Amino acid sequence: MTRRTQGNAIYLDHSATTPVHPAVVAAMAPYWSEEYGNPSSHHRTGYAAARAVEGARETFADLLGVAPSAVVFTGCGSESNNLALRGALLTAREAGRGDHLITSAVEHSAVLATARQLRDHFGFALTVLPVDAFGRVRPDDVAAAIRPETALISIMAANNEIGTLQPWAEIGALARERGILFHSDAVQLAAARRWNLAEEPVDLLALAPHKFYGPKGVGVLVVRPGVELLPALTGGGHEGGLRAGTTNVPLVVGAAEAFRLAMVELDERLAHVTPLRDRLLHELPAALPDLCRVTGHPTERLPHHASFALRGLSGNDLLMHLDLAGIAAGSGSACSSGDPKPSAILQATGLGPEWTLGGLRLTLGRQNTAADVDAVLHELPAIVRRLAAVEARFAAPA
Numbered sequence: 001m002t003r004r005t006q007g008n009a010i011y012l013d014h015s016a017t018t019p020v021h022p023a024v025v026a027a028m029a030p031y032w033s034e035e036y037g038n039p040s041s042h043h044r045t046g047y048a049a050a051r052a053v054e055g056a057r058e059t060f061a062d063l064l065g066v067a068p069s070a071v072v073f074t075g076c077g078s079e080s081n082n083l084a085l086r087g088a089l090l091t092a093r094e095a096g097r098g099d100h101l102i103t104s105a106v107e108h109s110a111v112l113a114t115a116r117q118l119r120d121h122f123g124f125a126l127t128v129l130p131v132d133a134f135g136r137v138r139p140d141d142v143a144a145a146i147r148p149e150t151a152l153i154s155i156m157a158a159n160n161e162i163g164t165l166q167p168w169a170e171i172g173a174l175a176r177e178r179g180i181l182f183h184s185d186a187v188q189l190a191a192a193r194r195w196n197l198a199e200e201p202v203d204l205l206a207l208a209p210h211k212f213y214g215p216k217g218v219g220v221l222v223v224r225p226g227v228e229l230l231p232a233l234t235g236g237g238h239e240g241g242l243r244a245g246t247t248n249v250p251l252v253v254g255a256a257e258a259f260r261l262a263m264v265e266l267d268e269r270l271a272h273v274t275p276l277r278d279r280l281l282h283e284l285p286a287a288l289p290d291l292c293r294v295t296g297h298p299t300e301r302l303p304h305h306a307s308f309a310l311r312g313l314s315g316n317d318l319l320m321h322l323d324l325a326g327i328a329a330g331s332g333s334a335c336s337s338g339d340p341k342p343s344a345i346l347q348a349t350g351l352g353p354e355w356t357l358g359g360l361r362l363t364l365g366r367q368n369t370a371a372d373v374d375a376v377l378h379e380l381p382a383i384v385r386r387l388a389a390v391e392a393r394f395a396a397p398a
Contacts, residue, residue, distance in 0.1 A: 008328035010372045014211075014304060014365035015160055015188060016330050020254070021213035027257040028215065031250035039247050040238065049249045056256035063263050064205075064222060065196035072221045072239045073252050077187040077208030078110035079232075080221035083242065084183045084204040085114045085154060087229025089124055092151035092181070094230070100125040100150040104137045104166075105348040106159050108185055115154070125149065134297040135164040135349050142171050152181045157189040161345040161361060162296030163305030165189070172201030181227060187211055191262035192270070192303055203227050207259075209251075213366070214258030218251035273304040273364040276373050280306035280362055287381040291388055295346060295359070304365065309346055310358030310384055312391050318360060321383045327376060330361040 011019075031052060037045035039053045054068070061068040074080045085101070093099045103115050105128050112128075119126040127145045131137055137155055146153075153175045157168045168184045175182035183204035191212035197205065204227065207220040223229065223242070235244035262269070285292045285308070295307045310318060315331035322329050331343070342356035362376065 008323065009326035010368070010375055011328045012362040012364060012368065012372070012376065013328045013330045015163075015302075015361060015363035017210050017216065018213045018365055019367070020210075020215055021258060021261055023261060024214055024254045024258045028250040028254040031253055035249070037249075039249060040236075049247075052249055052253050053247050056252045059256040059260055060220060060222075063195065063259055065198040065200075066222055067225060069240065070197075070222050070225060072223055072242050073247060073255075074219040074221055074239075074243055075217060076219040077185070077206050077211075078108075078219070080206035080208070080219040081108070081110040081183075081185050082114050083221055083229060083232050084206060084223075085111065085118065085152065086232055087242070088152045088181050088183065088204065088227070089118060090122075090230040091228045093124070095228075098147075098149035098151035099123070100127070100147050101152050101154065102127045102129065102142060102145050102150060103154045104129045104131060104156070106131050106135050106137075106161075106164075106345050107154065107156050108160055108187070111154055111156070111185055131348050133350050134300075135159055135162050135295070135345065136297060136300070137166055137171065139167055139170050139174060143174055146178055146180065150178075150180050152183060154183040154185070156185040158186070158192070158302050159296065159345065160188050161343065161359065162307045162349070163188075163301040163361075164296040165300045165302065168202070169200060175203075176201045188302060188305075191259070191266070194263060194266065197222060197224075209255035209258050212258050212262045215251045215254040218248060218255045220255065269366065270303050272366065273368070276364050276368060276370065277304055277306050279370075279373050280376065283377050284308060284380065287377065288384055291384055293355070295349065295351075302363075304363050306362045306364075308360045308362075309351055309355040310360060311388075312354050313358035313384065313387050315343075315357060315359045317387055318358065318383065321387065322380065325379045325383065327379060330363065331359045 035048050037049035039050035057068045057071045060071045115126050118124040129137055129141050155166055155168050155171050158165050172182040181203045184202050185206050187208040190207045203224040205222040210216040231242045233244045238244055281294055291311050292308050295309050343359045346356040346359055
């Protein structure tokens with residue numbers, strides 16, 4: 001497998017984004033300058049583009065176990081989450097079905113920031129549930145939070161920062177029993193399992209292809225038949241009236257090919273990354289017993305995802321030193337990893353302030369090797385000890 005020749009020698013930030021698979025690049029290529037039509041145009045060039053878009057929709061539908069009409073293409077995973085929350089809640093309130101949203105303290109900001117805006121500027125009621133020490137939502141807490149006016153429950157499938165898998169199917173079943181819509185941000189989990197949404201209790205599911213070797217700038221929202229959403233972008237009848245704007249044909253085609261490959265290669269990919277993840281989870285804390293602890297659930301976690309808290313250290317400082325050593329890592333969500341504030345996710349799990357600035361996320365991918373893990377296990381403990389020594393000197397009384 002070809003190694004990277006530019007940037008970091010070791011890339012361990014696959015939860016932030018992934019390199020585009022060569023087969024995906026090839027699938028997109030004709031739609032930049034050969035099959036360049038607008039899929040809404042009524043001529044042969046436009047019809048060819050429309051066939052490509054509908055072929056991509058059918059690929060997602062077949063692999064997810066839904067009808068093609070349930071697949072809505074958006075501009076990114078965050079837009080998919082926004083459309084799900086705003087669209088479902090505004091429609092529910094207009095129909096008199098309620099105005100209360102339940103979500104959790106560990107959601108991606110695309111969900112939490114949207115939920116808070118809906119509360120603060122649009123008058124919706126909001127319940128943000130706590131999590132346990134592993135970052136998991138308790139289904140009993142969800143049940144206790146339900147009110148007669150609850151219109152939507154939104155719980156992510158897997159956490160981007162600490163890798164924890166949520167009991168989303170159990171929560172979805174609870175929502176369905178109560179007649180409440182259930183949305184799940186599955187951006188991190190999408191390519192780590194197979195799907196059959198016809199038999200799974202979810203009404204709205206968000207995906208982001210750039211997390212599984214597809215292009216950036218395209219997202220997917222799966223909308224169960226019968227669920228009505230008020231569109232966030234208006235102006236045309238694109239995507240069944242749910243998202244106005246000319247469809248980006250190359251990105252849609254690339255997204256479908258990336259998801260097809262993810263499902264075809266799923267077993268191989270999981271067998272590759274899981275042992276590498278386990279080495280990181282076991283050997284880094286052993287090398288730094290007083291300074292490093294695993295975050296997230298020890299077993300119910302993403303197969304490529306290892307995450308840690310470093311006592312008394314700044315995650316930003318750690319990332320900078322790792323970058324200088326040729327290692328690309330993350331401290332949480334790529335949308336906020338430059339923010340020096342304590343991690344809200346780590347705080348939600350009950351960690352004290354000495355741990356919440358030092359989040360570290362190492363997420364593996366197709367190109368990573370055992371030699372990469374060897375290098376991290378050699379470099380990272382030395383970097384942490386140097387930074388800890390500097391912090392100790394500054395903290396010592398004069």
